Amino acid sequence: MASAISVGLAFAALDFLAVVSVASYSKSISVWIPIVISSLLVFVVAGLFAELNGIYPSAAGVRLYMQKALGTNFAVVVMLAYSITIILAIAADAFIIGSAINFISGESSQLTYLWIVLLLAAAVISNLMGVKIAGWLEALITLIIVLGVGLISGFGVSKIVGHPNYLGFFNQSPVRIFQALIFAVFLYAAFEWVVTSAEEANNKKTIPRALFIAPVILLVICVLFGVALTGLVKFSSFHQSPYPQLLLGKAVFGRVGEFLMLFITLITAINTFNGGFMVASRFLYAAAREGILPKAFAKLNLKFVPSFAVISLGLLCMLGALVVYLTKQWLVLVSVGSVLEAIIYAIAGICVLIFRKRKIQQKGFKMFFGNVFAVLVLIIFIPMALLGAFSNPKNPSQFSLLPAAVIVVIFFLAFIYSKTVLPKLVKSRQSAAVKRRRPTKIVAQ
């Protein structure tokens, strides 16, 4: 179940576009190579997260690790930035799904945003009503997605004719190879969120196991999808499309394949909107309870749903989706997501090094050669983040300032918030402190 949660969190509609970015940098059909190489890097990261989970098994996850290792202010800024990126990712997903529905229905493209608003409104309303997807249903949905994409792509691979160059990836400059890896890392983004289920796991091995199994599953379906897409659909067609998966479906099984892929795209929305909204709204609730966000975000309705947080998320996602719809820059969000994930993985490496130096008692999984791998992660992911911030996700022959600009704005907003609004909230909480209710114990002399 934990593995299914991890895969479900990581595999969203946006991943189909991430494969397009990887294909842009990998000379098409050799797209499988950066996906495989990045999975090896992600395995190392999985080991680091498994060790961190063993030290601090908590729903607070990455936030707690950063807080303990690097201090509260740093943790707050990074998590706020991460939250903004999650909102953008949900917005981008809503855009992709809305576009896919619009494409199939054959309506005017101007109605795409209407579909997006309807999808997000449905997600907000179902969250507010306390509609929860049971764990087994979430696992079933993930299984359908994995099998559906895997089988359709597998059939697609079997239809590839000729002798395409499956190893063309290595005939490129080292910089371009590295850039392809950056986008490939995004395919596994958010798999580490499963650590937030630590308190639900009855067995200490459950979370570490999920952290290692999920990348394998993601690797297989992404490789199959990438090879089938690049082998059967013209680069010029899928490169400009916000729904490349529909093009593959059509190439494999005609109109039926298109509808099958649309169905799969729609059900990824269940995991994204259910899981994403729930995780994000709980984060906002916890942050408000802690005094990091205004109290309004901690307001609960009769269904124990942080209503203000959910509605705010919905509105922000609609705004984000509108920006994507108007600018058509959906792939920039893949760049932004890739860079932020690289930063989070580098921070995980730093946390492991710090905790090992402090000799924090380790009760669970301990990675062998943990110090070496943690340093390796820093050496790889920090340059990866820097290069990714200036890479054009569509055109490998150009650099772009746009991803860097978006990331700088996100971190700047988080930083300004931590320096201006947060101190006021802390001060207000301190001045509102009530008289102690617990009676003072008088100890007889």
Next chain:
Amino acid sequence: MADWQDLEESLAEYQKTCNSNERLRKMQKDWSKIIHFKCSDNDITFTMEVVNGEITGYFPGFKGQPDIIVETDSETFCDMFWGDLNPVSRYLRGEIKVKGSQEDIMRLDAISAIIWPD
């Protein structure tokens, strides 16, 4: 370090406050759980029973199959049950450990948020 008498006093107050809060009772009417508490600084353990949102009892020691397990030091438990601390900060710092479903953990915290709003 608090003893069982201190804890019992704080639990009695907590039970009274929770059970008399109409809004909380209404929200929790579908929630029945057995919660185990463990003090990390002494050997004291205790159990709380919640039936349809009402705290029906608390007993020393572990009784029944728990839905939620909470562990922290005895002073923190006392302060928590008296409403003198916000458990979220301690929980996010790892000072209060909770084992249970995410929904139950949230409900447990929400009780404090509703009966002692900031």
